Structure formats: structure tokens, C-alpha cells
Amino acid sequence: MRLYDGGRAPNPRRVRIFLSEKGISVPVVAVDLGAMEHRSDSYAAINPLRRVPALELDDGTIITESIAICRYFEAIQPEPALFGTDPVEIATIEMWQRRIELHLLAGIQHVFRHLHPGMKEHEVPQVAAWGEANKPRVLEFLAILDQTLADRRFAAGDKYSVADITGVVALDFVRAAKLEVPAEFAHVGRWHAELRARPSAQA
């Protein structure tokens, strides 16, 4: 088994944090995103969508999409459970994982990819107006998240889950997008600090 990894980009980091929380170690093949290695024809043979990460199993099966890779490891090693165990927990974690991914991480990524000069060759065409349109949406979602975190420790309740992994990756990516989390969102700040203090955040 080996993991095609992409360094600092948010999605590869989600998988590395997940593996760290599970205590699983997987041989890594570094894919140099700066040198556009993920766009090469040799990498397209692994993932025709030319994105990282990708997991190659011993029989040659390829799994792409960070959350799909995480679910593979959850299925082969259920403990600690990061996707929930009973129906309401499973659904609540999925809900928050998706809300944080679609409304926070994706929003920040749109701002980064469409407004950062360094992304000109990666995001073609860059649409500055779309980058700008995402800024207020990120703030709107942070306000909802902040209210939610007022009375719970983690994104989906009192247990750490994959939703928190997407959360710490998104919030750590804010700076690359030249955004910041307003200080008024104190619950988000407390949550982010707790997630960053876990050993897995170093992954």
C-alpha cells in the first residue's frame, strides 16, 4: 500500500491527520504540486482527475478523494471511530463534515485559488469576482459554526471526529488565502486552538 501525498495542500493533510489519529503509518510517495507533478501523464494514470491524495492498495486498486481514503481506513481499523457508530452520530458527523468542507474549506479554497497570484497556472481561468464572492460566505458560515460551538466541544458533539479534521485543515489554510477569523468568533478560536494542540495537527 502507498499514499500519493501532496505536502501542504489541504486535502492530503486531511488524510495525514486522520492516519495520525488512527495510529496508522503508510508509505508515502511525494507528489510535487509546485512543479505540477500532479498534472503529469504518469500521475494521470493513477488519478485521471490529476489531484492528490490517492491511495494505491497492494492489488493495484486506487482510491482517490480524501474522505474516501479515510473511510477505507475506518473500515479496516474501526477504532478510534472518527465517522461515528450509531445512526444519529453517523449522520451528525457526516452533516458537519460536509458543512465544514462545502461552506468553509471550499470557500477558503475558492478565495485562495481565484485571488492568489501564485495560483494563476493552477486555476485557469482565475475568476477574481468569484474569489471575492466567497469572502462573505466564509464569514457567514463561521458565524453559524461559532454559535454551534458555544455549547459543544467538537464540531459534531462531544467526540472528536473527521468533521474536526476538516475544520482544523480549513482554519489553518485561512492565512494562505489572506483571510482571517474575526476575534469575535471566540468559540471557533477556542476550538481551533484545541485541535491544533493535538499531536495529529503536526501531520
Add this chain to the structure above:
Amino acid sequence: MRLYDGGRAPNPRRVRIFLSEKGISVPVVAVDLGAMEHRSDSYAAINPLRRVPALELDDGTIITESIAICRYFEAIQPEPALFGTDPVEIATIEMWQRRIELHLLAGIQHVFRHLHPGMKEHEVPQVAAWGEANKPRVLEFLAILDQTLADRRFAAGDKYSVADITGVVALDFVRAAKLEVPAEFAHVGRWHAELRARPSAQA
């Protein structure tokens, strides 16, 4: 239990098809998207993100996000399994569900929301250049999907899954976005026709 539903919009339809495949019937509360009912303060009390669908359980718990709602029903009634049962199947279905959602359905939705005059009040601001940027991406993904479907019956293999549900909903939404699936993608056409012929596609 009741399901806040949104008529013809793609996401509510994903849940209705899923329930039909499971043979589960849930009382429905119609939310009138045309009249912007999902943006009302009373609906925001159910889902602060002001989107449909939302599932309210008997104890008042709210589950939003179509796929999270589907996972709730998969957990309480595992058969027929639509998210897979063994690790590779679970991961492969999640991979294709996400690929089809993120690269086909989302792309078509961006085209629709940013270019359709009827969406002016729903997508603020409309960014026409972003709508246009998604057109070639939808075609690129359809080419990859077509190659994949050359040697398998369904999106994730030989079994019908939630990835196919996202697929039929996305392809049925192509017309609303004033796009079309090029006839050269014959495998996509065959797959779409088979999915549409299932009774659940009426949902």
C-alpha cells in the same frame, strides 16, 4: 419523523430516490424554493444554512445535507446497501459519489446558478465568468466518466449505489443548465438511460 423537501432541486431529489430504493416512506413538508421559503427565518430555525433538504427526527434532532440524511437511513435500514459493505467497496462508492458530486453535479449547478436569468435572486452575486469556466470542466469529467463506464455497469462497479443516484440527478439537471451530454459519450448515455428506467427515478 419528517422530511423538509424542495421539489425539483437536485439535492432533495437525491434523498427521495434513495428512500425509494430503500422502500422507505417518510412524511414530507414541502418547502417552496420558488417563493424563497427556504430563506425565511422560520426555516432557518430548522437549518441555519437555509437549504433543503432537512430531516427532523421524532426527538427534534435535525439532520441536513442530502448524503448525511441518506447515511442515517442506511444505518437504520442497511438493506439494500447503497454505500457498500466491505472496505474497498465502501471506499470506491464514496470515491465515485464524491467525484460525481464535486465534478459533475456541482459543475452543472454552478453553470445553472451563475448563468440562468431565473437564478438572479438565488445566487448573489451571479458571476457569469465562473458559470462559463465550469462548462469545459463538466465535459472533461464526462469524458473520464465515459471511459470508466465502458467496462462497468454502474458508477462504482457492478452494483447500484448512492453514486448512481448522484449521477442520475446530475444528468437530469443538465437541461436546466442549458447544457447537453455530447452523443459521443455513449457509455454515459447507456448508464443514464438505465438509471432513468428504474422506478426510483420517478421520485
